[in-house]
Amino acid sequence: MTEKQTTTSAAFWATLKRDLLIAFKKKNDIVNPFMFFIIVVSLFPIGISPESDRLTEIAAGVIWISVLLASMLSMDNLYRSDFEDGSLEQLLLSPHPLFFLVLAKNISHWLVSGLPVVLVAPLLAYMLALPEEAYGTLILSLLLGTPIMSLLGSIAVALTVGLGSRGLILAVITLPMSVPILIFGTLAVQSTLNSQSPAGYLSLMLVMLSVSVSLAPLASAAALKISVN
Amino acid sequence: MSSAAPTIASNSDTDKPMLAVRALFCERDDRVLFKNLDFDLAPGQVLQVQGSNGSGKTTLMRILCGLNDGYEGSIKWYGQEIEEQAASFFSSLLYIGHRVGVSKVLTPVENLRWSCSLKQAVSDEQIMAALKEVGLRGFEESPCYTLSAGQQQRVSLARLLISPASLWVLDEPFTTLDKKGVAQLEGILQRQAQAGGSVMVTTHHNLDIPELSVLSLG
Numbered sequence: 249m250t251e252k253q254t255t256t257s258a259a260f261w262a263t264l265k266r267d268l269l270i271a272f273k274k275k276n277d278i279v280n281p282f283m284f285f286i287i288v289v290s291l292f293p294i295g296i297s298p299e300s301d302r303l304t305e306i307a308a309g310v311i312w313i314s315v316l317l318a319s320m321l322s323m324d325n326l327y328r329s330d331f332e333d334g335s336l337e338q339l340l341l342s343p344h345p346l347f348f349l350v351l352a353k354n355i356s357h358w359l360v361s362g363l364p365v366v367l368v369a370p371l372l373a374y375m376l377a378l379p380e381e382a383y384g385t386l387i388l389s390l391l392l393g394t395p396i397m398s399l400l401g402s403i404a405v406a407l408t409v410g411l412g413s414r415g416l417i418l419a420v421i422t423l424p425m426s427v428p429i430l431i432f433g434t435l436a437v438q439s440t441l442n443s444q445s446p447a448g449y450l451s452l453m454l455v456m457l458s459v460s461v462s463l464a465p466l467a468s469a470a471a472l473k474i475s476v477n
Numbered sequence: 478m479s480s481a482a483p484t485i486a487s488n489s490d491t492d493k494p495m496l497a498v499r500a501l502f503c504e505r506d507d508r509v510l511f512k513n514l515d516f517d518l519a520p521g522q523v524l525q526v527q528g529s530n531g532s533g534k535t536t537l538m539r540i541l542c543g544l545n546d547g548y549e550g551s552i553k554w555y556g557q558e559i560e561e562q563a564a565s566f567f568s569s570l571l572y573i574g575h576r577v578g579v580s581k582v583l584t585p586v587e588n589l590r591w592s593c594s595l596k597q598a599v600s601d602e603q604i605m606a607a608l609k610e611v612g613l614r615g616f617e618e619s620p621c622y623t624l625s626a627g628q629q630q631r632v633s634l635a636r637l638l639i640s641p642a643s644l645w646v647l648d649e650p651f652t653t654l655d656k657k658g659v660a661q662l663e664g665i666l667q668r669q670a671q672a673g674g675s676v677m678v679t680t681h682h683n684l685d686i687p688e689l690s691v692l693s694l695g
Contacts, residue, residue, distance in 0.1 A: 258594055265591075270583060286693055333580055334575070337574055341567050
């Protein structure tokens with residue numbers, strides 16, 4: 249391994265560690281989207297019906313939509329403060345490939361915003377009376393889907409980070425891109441409920457994840473360069 | 478102090494100027510900031526960029542760093558366009574802008590650990606020595622939001638003591654510093670020049686550095 253490669257991985261780990269450190273120091277940024285997710289999901293039994301038959305039908309959709317909305321809340325933290333304090337410029341001026349540095353930031357974002365949602369999902373699924381046999385599929389689909397959201401959302405945040413007032417533009421860019429994940433995620437759970445194999449949908453999500461991991465950081469990096477220009 | 482003294486990575490291709498800028502033209506919002514701007518930067522030179530507010534000093538600095546590509550003309554680093562050798566150019570470059578790149582929630586040590594490791598491997602001893610030299614002893618583990626603007630500026634200036642970069646591009650590094658800090662930074666810039674590195678700096682201060690030359694914009 250050449251010297252440059254070792255330092256690229258060092259820069260990757262340093263960026264990952266730094267972002268996790270910032271996240272744990274600004275706990276609100278982690279806790280708020282997470283609480284929002286739990287609150288939105290728990291409103292459905294109250295607002296629609298506490299009957300388990302009706303809840304079972306909508307459970308997967310409710311959880312997936314809430315995940316999407318909660319991810320909107322956490323997305324903005326990804327580059328905003330770095331843009332404001334100048335750290336983003338330092339990141340762009342690194343001799344290492346931006347792909348890996350952006351990937352490190354995306355992974356850190358997923359670890360603090362996506363992973364907690366996946367972990368708490370069984371609890372909320374229980375509340376929405378989702379049959380036990382679908383838990384595995386739900387968790388698996390969330391494990392595949394939430395990183396895609398972080399990666400795609402990163403592109404939208406990178407594009408909009410330089411704008412003064414963004415309002416809803418982030419949601420307008422990100423939500424349409426996330427629709428396929430929503431569809432496949434809920435269909436995977438539904439097909440388990442109908443005693444069919446969810447493998448087809450899950451493998452499609454796996455493909456989407458692989459494509460996102462390999463391409464989205466490139467797009468984010470290009471968007472960041474435009475934003476600081 | 479000696480532990481924080483950087484060694485300058487030298488380039489064998491010395492017949493070409495370190496940085497050669499030719500026919501640089503930049504326009505912003507239909508206003509020409511500068512045109513036909515030519516200058517060279519040699520090793521051991523400190524170039525002060527002067528100009529009134531809005532004359533394009535910051536824009537020029539950002540163009541030279543590759544952060545802004547809204548220009549025409551050529552910028553060569555040892556005879557080769559900077560876009561063609563971005564990685565090697567970036568590893569020789571240290572840029573500190575208006576926004577100094579110090580995260581307020583992190584401590585000075587945590588900030589430097591990250592910002593330095595983007596360029597090269599750095600040890601905690603080096604970071605501690607640099608922080609001590611810029612007068613932040615005792616503040617190593619305080620979150621940066623508890624520090625004053627001048628102290629935050631000093632955190633970013635500590636990078637100068639650690640970095641082996643041969644080109645420093647500093648945008649208004651003196652603004653929030655006190656008199657002692659200004660004198661110290663002048664000393665650091667001079668040391669960089671004497672070690673064969675070069676510096677581009679925007680400031681309205683009258684710098685007391687023998688290696689100084691001045692570039693005036695509009």
